[in-house]
Amino acid sequence: MTSKKTILPFVLLLAFAVSALAQTKTENVILITFDGARTQEVFGGLDLEILKDKTKRGKVEDSTLYKKYWAATPEERRLKLLPFFWGTLMKDHGSIAGNRTLGSSVMTTNKMWFSYPGYSEILTGQAHDDVINSNDRKRNQFTSVLEFLKRKLNLSKTQVALFGSWDVFNWIGEHVEGSVTINSGHEPYELAANAETKAFSKLQTEMLSPWDSVRFDYFTVHFALEHLKKYQPRVMHIALGETDDWAHDGDYTHVLNSFTQNDQQIKQIWDFLQSSPKYKGKTSILFTTDHGRGKTIKDWTDHGEKVPEAQYIWMAFVSPDSALRSEWKNTDTIYQNQAAATLCRWLNFDYSENNPQAGKPVARLFSK
Numbered sequence: 001m002t003s004k005k006t007i008l009p010f011v012l013l014l015a016f017a018v019s020a021l022a023q024t025k026t027e028n029v030i031l032i033t034f035d036g037a038r039t040q041e042v043f044g045g046l047d048l049e050i051l052k053d054k055t056k057r058g059k060v061e062d063s064t065l066y067k068k069y070w071a072a073t074p075e076e077r078r079l080k081l082l083p084f085f086w087g088t089l090m091k092d093h094g095s096i097a098g099n100r101t102l103g104s105s106v107m108t109t110n111k112m113w114f115s116y117p118g119y120s121e122i123l124t125g126q127a128h129d130d131v132i133n134s135n136d137r138k139r140n141q142f143t144s145v146l147e148f149l150k151r152k153l154n155l156s157k158t159q160v161a162l163f164g165s166w167d168v169f170n171w172i173g174e175h176v177e178g179s180v181t182i183n184s185g186h187e188p189y190e191l192a193a194n195a196e197t198k199a200f201s202k203l204q205t206e207m208l209s210p211w212d213s214v215r216f217d218y219f220t221v222h223f224a225l226e227h228l229k230k231y232q233p234r235v236m237h238i239a240l241g242e243t244d245d246w247a248h249d250g251d252y253t254h255v256l257n258s259f260t261q262n263d264q265q266i267k268q269i270w271d272f273l274q275s276s277p278k279y280k281g282k283t284s285i286l287f288t289t290d291h292g293r294g295k296t297i298k299d300w301t302d303h304g305e306k307v308p309e310a311q312y313i314w315m316a317f318v319s320p321d322s323a324l325r326s327e328w329k330n331t332d333t334i335y336q337n338q339a340a341a342t343l344c345r346w347l348n349f350d351y352s353e354n355n356p357q358a359g360k361p362v363a364r365l366f367s368k
Contacts, residue, residue, distance in 0.1 A: 045077025
């Protein structure tokens with residue numbers, strides 16, 4: 001027979017574990033991804049070597065990009081490129097990992113180093129290089145964290161949403177088709193509730209981007225904001241795309257301007273969250289990218305297995321449950337496969353219930 005002395009420590013330990021999970025203030029989570037956003041720009045702003053390579057006439061110092069984005073230090077340059085992200089979010093509300101010059105590293109565990117494998121690792125918590133090894137429009141074989149949280153929180157379809165600029169998110173974001181609200185690529189936003197958003201939904205098919213499978217981020221953010229306002233989802237993924245596609249085109253002007261545009265779009269989202277009793281002080285946001293890309297003038301436009309630098313990414317966190325601020329320094333490497341479990345931990349769920357092989361929550365965010 002088991003004695004009371006044996007049972008009591010177990011009961012106390014269980015009570016402590018339950019209590020620890022119940023202490024978070026977070027009621028909503030938002031994942032925001034910037035496709036192929038290099039650590040070089042995120043932490044250092046304008047890359048002068050690329051600009052010099054792109055300047056075919058006159059002095060680089062006379063170029064519009066130089067005048068707009070150049071400064072003497074990486075900190076000054078990145079603030080010019082991402083003024084809200086660095087000047088407000090990371091300064092006053094959150095923290096960021098991945099600046100290797102400070103001894104902080106974030107890496108993928110997949111070895112593909114391109115989009116579908118990266119997003120699947122983020123959303124499922126595990127690399128599946130044996131089956132997810134292309135960007136083809138194939139249904140994800142693995143349940144996403146969006147589907148898991150919908151079930152655990154007993155949410156309606158509109159309360160879990162993914163808005164993406166790249167149309168392949170219709171296949172990446174859910175294992176069972178129709179599980180959650182997904183709007184991506186140039187498809188109309190059928191849930192539009194007002195005339196303005198209905199007009200924007202039509203406009204995206206008339207003002208096409210240069211890419212068949214990717215719409216302008218402007219539309220993605222507009223629809224995501226409309227959805228936040230009307231349906232008040234508790235779980236959302238906003239997937240921006242232009243930083244990757246302009247880079248593939250070798251258009252550094254548009255890459256930099258897209259960073260700045262995305263920064264202002266993040267401010268729009270943040271301002272709305274702060275104005276809403278539903279979200280203010282109750283929402284945790286995880287920012288990251290699906291892959292890195294090359295670091296030289298020869299390979300900055302590329303990523304994939306032949307570009308080792310592409311395995312290095314970054315991850316930022318804004319949460320009422322984390323007191324960490326600014327850049328991480330001299331810390332253990334964290335990994336892309338930890339994103340899903342971190343989102344769940346903010347909501348007091350253990351993601352290993354969905355996938356025992358998934359990465360664990362980023363421990364530093366939850367240590368006292």
